[in-house]
Amino acid sequence: MKIIMDTKESQKNHFSSILSRFHAGYFRISLSLCSQALLWKTLSDPSDDIHKIRNIFRMLPSAAFILLWSLALFSLISLSSLYLLRIFFHFDMVKREFLHHVGVNYLYAPWISWLMLLQATPFFKHEGVCFFILWWIFIVPILALDIKIYGQWITKGKRFLSGVANPTSQLSVIGNLVGARAAAEMGWNESALLLFAIGMSHYLVLFVTLYQRLPGSSSIPAMLRPVFFLFLAAPSMASLAWNSIYGKFDSSSKMLFFLSIFLFLSLVSRPALFKRSMRKFNVSWWAYSFPLTVMAMASTKYAQEMKNTASHILMLLLSALSVIVSLVLMIFTALHSTSLLPCDADDSMHCISINQRTSIV
Known part of the structure; x- marks a missing residue:
């Protein structure tokens, strides 16, 4: 009997340990898989683009897309369930995550994933009605986070943007842009414009702030450097959102897409920046996938508009x-599934230990 009780206690402690080490940064995985599902749908959707390269993608089996969509759904449900349990059993850690200059931005990630x-x-x-209801369910938390975070940037002492800005701050912008694109696809152009205006106005300020690298601004550790690729995601998603609102991949969409291409080339030309983060597998590696996928989606709309071989090769x-x-x-x-939840100073986000230590970034 004592052995059984000890075993149950050990299992309980192990589960509690998992929840204590789990954080919103793991939603990078769902961001990547959900954006991949959306990319595959975009490539296989019927369009007036009859270029032979585009026709290759239309040959993709529908079963493969449904399998990918199901995998993305499973990962998102699993991660969301774990985070709900973390809220219930370790609310103090969730609260510290909300107050963290990196952690708070990843609270947008589950809602972005659901919208995609x-x-x-x-x-x-x-x-349809289902899309409308679900859109409201997923967009309300994003708006609530906007009011809290953007309000702090403007008014709150140590939470001024110049003091907390880092590449992950762009997730707040991306959340609004993804919501704007979804609203435009429902035909709600006014709501889409509202979200687009909120996202882009803060993106312009954030982009300039990040470029300036002001003294005293929050930095990120070497293991988190893959999040620099979020610089590509924001303008790419903006181009997609504006394309859905305006109904055409016009000059504004093209400029935003070209900006993402330029930023992509700027990052890949500096491999030394990511050298330390690539020494050991970490969940932060998933930060590469989502921005590349969003940029690929933007390239499909660009190719559809241009209808030439060069744009289709780029796509x-x-x-x-x-x-x-x-x-x-x-x-x-x-x-590396067994080491996916590390608890050391090189953790990709901030690992709060069981004995309530301060977060490490």
Whole structure:
């Protein structure tokens, strides 16, 4: 009897340990998988683009897309369930995460994931009641976070933007842009414009702040440097959102897409920046996949508008790169599943130990 009780206590402690080490940064995985599902849907959707390269993507089996969508849904439900349990059993850690200059931005990630998965769904139309209800459920938390975080940037002493800005701050912008795109697909252009205006106004200020690298601003550790790729995601998603609102990939969308291409080339030309973060597998590696996938989605709309071979080759290259990176990350995650929840100073986010130590970033 004592052995059984000790075993149960050990299992309980192990589960509690998992919840204490789990954090919102793990939603990078769902961001990547949900955006991949949306990319595959975008590539396979019927359009007036009859270029032979685009026709290659239309040959993708629908079963493969449904399998990917189901995998994304499973990962998102699993991560969301774990985080709900973390809220219930370790609310103090969630509260510290909310007050953390990096952690608070990843609270947008689950809602962004749900919105992207909603747009990729093959089971009901975007103009239907289900889409409308789910859109409201997922957009309200984003707006609540906007009011809290953007209000702090403007008014609150140590929470001024110049003091807390870091690359993950762009997730707040991306959340509004994803919501704007989903609203535009429902035909709610006024709501889409509202969210687009909120996102882009704060993106402009944030982009300038991050470029200035003001003294005293919050930095990120070496293990978190893959999040620099979020610089690509914001303008790429903005181009997609504006395309859905305006109904055409016009000059504004093209400029935003070209900006993401320029930032991508700027980052890949500096491999030394990411050298330390690549020494040991970490969940932060998933930060590479989502921005590349969003940029690939933007390239599909660009190719559809331009209808020339060069734009379709660019679409093919970016889409292939996005898929390859996602596959490699899935393989590495499967191979290192036992060490996916580290608790040391190199953790990709901030690992709060069982004895309530201060977060480490």
